[in-house]
Amino acid sequence: MSEPKDLSYILTHLGEDRAQYFDAVIPPIVQSAMFAHPNVATMRTRVADEFSSHVYTRGQNPTVEIVAKKIAALEGAEAALMFGSGAAAMAAAALSVLRAGDEVLCVDKPYAWTRTLVKSHLQRFGVNGRLLDARDPAEVEAAITDQTRLIILESPNSLTFEQQDLVAIARIARARGIFTLLDNSFATPLGQSAIELGIDLVAHSATKYLNGHSDVLAGVVAGSEKLIRDLFHGPYMTLGAILSPHDAWLLLRGLRTLPVRLKQIAETTDTVLRYLERHPKVARVHSPWAQSYSQFGLTQQQLRHGSGLLSIELKADRVEQVDQFVDRLDRFLIAASWGGYESLVFPVAGVRNWPSLDFPASVPVGLIRFSIGLESSDVLIADLEQAFQAI
Structure with a gap:
């Protein structure tokens, strides 16, 4: 796999338009719940595309955006969204592509709350969840049915460290129009480039290595702009499990090192x-x-x-x-x-x-x-x- 492009630029400068905040070396914490508009026409334009605008911090916030841009670039993704925890990120990513009557396949030893999501919560809304070993791509392929819409992977997992062949499973899924979601917390974007290997959505518990100081709960989902926009207008805005500007600023500090x-x-x-x-x-x-x-x-x-x-x-x-x-x-x-x-x-x-x-x-x-x-x-x-x- 290729290394992330210009790592030092991503971590030090990407997304940091210092001219917008008094040429301060470190971005400020934009601790504002909402943003004012100079006129009604501008308000109307911004509300029409809140994914690309600042209207309400439950949507986009300048401090949070800096972190999201950096992690998206590290993952080689077009866009990313920040969440208040890794569990929130995984749940929202799954909800963004699933609907009643669908089926999700999941590795059998994921993070405990991912397992609970698949076995319990999604079932309540008419989504069937099945767990499988997934170390052999042929086993994954054999388990697919006409209702399968999402495959949740965690490679390596965080207890016994089984892996999945991401290239092979991504190829199987894409040939059938099935989405793939990977928890990449163990490896980080520096250790494993899942988007490059064909995975659709990549999630992290940013609480872990991305922050690295054990003082912030955070999550992130990265992927194509279309999938991230769908996620933004669905579970992200609806459920509101956002990352606060102050926690985003602390996470930005952690990313530097x-x-x-x-x-x-x-x-x-x-x-x-x-x-x-x-x-x-x-x-x-x-x-x-x-x-x-x-x-x-x-x-x-x-x-x-x-x-x-x-x-x-x-x-x-x-x-x-x-x-x-x-x-x-x-x-x-x-x-x-x-x-x-x-x-x-x-x-x-x-x-x-x-x-x-x-x-x-x-x-x-x-x-x-x-x-x-x-x-x-x-x-x-x-x-x-x-x-x-x-x-």
Whole structure:
């Protein structure tokens, strides 16, 4: 895959018309709910095309637009829309192309709220949802029916990191007039160019690597201008799950350092990964870059570089041993989410029985996910070693 075009220009200058705001180096936060019009004729013109105008911040806002333009450019997309969370972005993208009587196919181990959307909420409105493994494009093709309108992908997923062959599935879908939607949060636009591979709509939890500071909830959907306009005039404006100007400004700050952060995180993660692969108390390591990873060929084909996520299965007989190991860690904070500057640990056993989350049975209860941050590999490995000694 080709690299994003002129990355430094996109992150530093694209969308930032500094002459419009006093030549300030950093764009201001346009904290306004609405925008005035010089006359009725102008108001009429702007309201007629609110996608391209400033009328009401529930539609477009100058600060939010800057971030959207940058992420669209990073993805190689024509346009993008920002949301208040990644879950909102995925739900709105799905709703924008589905209608009653349609069917959606979804990978069987997506982000928990995507799984809930497909299995529960869409069903209430007459949309049938089916989950499938999707690692084999032939399985996806065989599952398609006359009612299939959308295929939801997540490659790699964020727990056990299965991938899908995006080129093959996109080709199958387009030949049948079916839309494809990919959650690209793991790889980021720098690590995987899904639009280039043929995917129609690409979504992110921008809370993760795009922001990178664990202080903003945000989501984004990118795609062709037609699909994004349809999304804007449908679920986006109707449901109002928008990103605030202040959060957009913080996200813009995070984007500036995205390449530097990812480079450091990927290098540290590779060192930690090799340590875990050799550890006698680790039964299995899950990572697209692990030596035992069954889809390593696809990793080399689709991904440009590593990420900070990996999971392990301990050689443990009881969940209590998993708890002991996690509780002993000092440098890893016990928390959900990932992609920030800090290292985190997420034990599936700690949330497996939450009624709001629907984990597939194929996710081991003893699975422990790590999100590697910006700490040194020596510090993190020393912490892991002392925690292993506790079990």
